[in-house]
């Protein structure tokens with residue numbers, strides 16, 4: 363279904379939390395939040411939480427890569443710049459999201475997150491790939507290519 367060219371997703375505004383329906387194919391045109399009018403950056407990871415996880419993952423017309431992390435986790439910090447780069451380089455074809463497992467424990471429990479970071483790719487709302495621990499970028503790219511293919 364991603365092949366139709368429609369690349370819409372629902373993401374929360376980093377400033378006010380309002381969920382916005384955005385067109386990832388138009389990320390370069392710098393969409394703004396419908397509520398607070400501040401910019402919605404689509405070329406960096408978006409935040410998801412217990413409150414909006416299901417909606418964001420189910421609504422996305424492109425695969426969603428979710429980083430289950432915690433602020434105190436060293437390997438998560440190593441992974442962060444890699445995820446920033448992937449979000450930037452694959453804008454429009456992959457939505458990169460981050461879930462703080464301390465703040466959103468219900469979602470972390472539901473997906474049986476036993477170690478962090480855990481990286482899960484969702485497609486059409488369903489888990490299609492999972493990697494545990496900090497992984498090098500080539501392995502992450504391979505995981506995404508398999509999920510996109």
Ligand SMILES: [Zn+2]
Nearest residue numbers: 375378395398
């Ligand atoms: Zn806003």
